[in-house]
Amino acid sequence: MDFEVTFQQGGFIEFEETGMYPRHILFYSRKLKRNWRFKMIGETQSGVLKLNKISAYRYVFSTDLSCKIQAIGEGDSEWYEPEYIVNEMRD
Secondary structure, three states, X not given: OOEEEXXXXXXXXXXXXXXXXXXXXXXXXXXXXXXXXXXXXXXXXEEEEEEOOEEEEEEEEEOOOEEEEEEOOOOOOOOEOOOOEEEEEEO
8 A cells, every 4th residue: 555644733714713723634646646635633543544445445533643544445454554654734
């Protein structure tokens, strides 16, 4: 798998409206030429990455910058851990 994962924190516009800095998880696959972006709700989050409205991958992400991704299909594959996760702080 060729996923790049970014944990993005901050953003002034939403901070002005809510008083809290937003946190997002960004996934990118060069092979699939596809991006996914999810709002981080708690300390650990799990979900599904879809391709053409069909669940293709499962993920589990934690704010301690650990992430696992698994392809969904016949006989579900092993969990993949990205080599690195980018931690991005925004104003």
